[in-house]
Amino acid sequence: MKYLVLLLLALCPLIAVAEPAPGVARLAQVGGPERQIDLTIWYPSDTEAAEVVGGNAVFRGATAAPAAPLPTGRLPLVIVSHGGLRSATDSGAWLSAALARRDMIAVEVNGPRVTGAGDAVDEIWQRPRDIVATMDRVLSDPVWSRHVDTNRISVVGFALGGTAALLAGGARIDPAIFAASCDGAGGPDCGWLERQGRTLADVRRDRLDRMRGDPRVASVVAVAPEYRAAWQDGMGRMSAPAHIVRLGAPGGPAPDGATLAAIPDAAPADAFAVCTETGSRILREDGGDPALCASSPDARRAVHARLLDQVLEGLAARTRQ
Structure with missing residues (x-):
């Protein structure tokens, strides 16, 4: 009996993924030699799951079916910057898989992992460039380009990725306000930057000044976007409709050119995946949050x-103006 129990326990991970799941594929080393990004592509499928994507010791991943047959016809493309x-x-x-289950092609952008504050201060303009590079790569691919409806390209972002989504859709950022964003109350990374002797004032302002939106973006959904004071006055220049979702109190009216929703009893951390049973303990032991x-x-x-539901509502506004 003991060996039967051990066998069942060993099989549990396999049983957990033995269900229909979205297809998943990967495109590696997208972009130029100075900054290469990796893309994880999720697409509709009813093939049996055989892999868990995005899981680690802290967060649970999403089930996926690698090498599942590609969908027929052309589908909306959603770029996810999380x-x-x-x-x-x-x-x-978790979000990319959910979008694929609703007959969309969702492409999650995985940029280089930031390890030092020197690179971190420039992520504000690097992330929108990653989104544009993702569009270029998918739309030029001989396989994936045949499955994308180019009139329905959207960007969904969370946290810094939410700010990047707005900038890719045409919002403008005020370099001076961004550079001073750690003054006073500060933001989620201000302490980390300060401990390494860097501030947001070290950002390359010339790159911020030159940023422009991409006209291929038909709609934007930004979940808890960061550095609100720096971009909220630049929303009027967006060429795509934007839907902003705040996790927590609404915190004031919607910026011009955007719709606003709030989930008052949620926290920004709730946009991350479901945690494992040991996730909280591991974060405490490793000095995380x-x-x-x-x-x-x-x-x-x-x-x-x-x-x-809020993301889908925002994506429904993807008709170009």
Whole structure:
């Protein structure tokens, strides 16, 4: 009997993924030699799951079917830019998989992992460039370009990725306000930057000044975007409709040119995946933020369902103006 129990326990991970799942594929080393990004492509499929994507010791991943047959026809393309400066690869897998289950092609952008503050201060303009490079790569690919409806290209972003999504859609950022964003209350990475002797004032302002939106973007959804004071006055220049989702109190009216929704009983951490049973402990032991795993699995799944509804609502405005 003991060996039967051990066998069943060993088979549990396999049983957990033996269900229909979205297809998944990867494109590696996209972009130029100075900054290469990796793309994880999610697409509709009813093939049996055989892999878990985006899982680690802290967060649970999403089930996927690698090498599943590609969809027929042309589908909406959603580029997903998830997480802040130090988010792990495929941290938005739960959202990308959910979008693929709703007959979209979702491409999560995985940029180089930021390890030092010297590179981090320039992520504000690098992330929108990654989004543009992703569009270029997918639309030029001999396989994937045949499956994309080029009139329905959207960007969904969370945290710093949410700010990048707005900038890719045409919002403008004020370099001076951004450079001073750590003054006073500060932001989520201000302490980390300061401990390494860097500030946001070290950003390459010339790159911020030259940033422009991409006209191929038909709509933007930004979840808890960072550095609000620096971009909220530049929303009027957007060429794409934007939907902003705040996790927590609404915090004032919507910026000009955008619609606004809030999930008052949620926290920004709830946009991350469901945590493992040991996630909170690992974060404490490694000097991370245990608040990332403050919500119970059921509570976080409930927020995910409401957040997905808001993302879909924002994507419904993708008709070009």
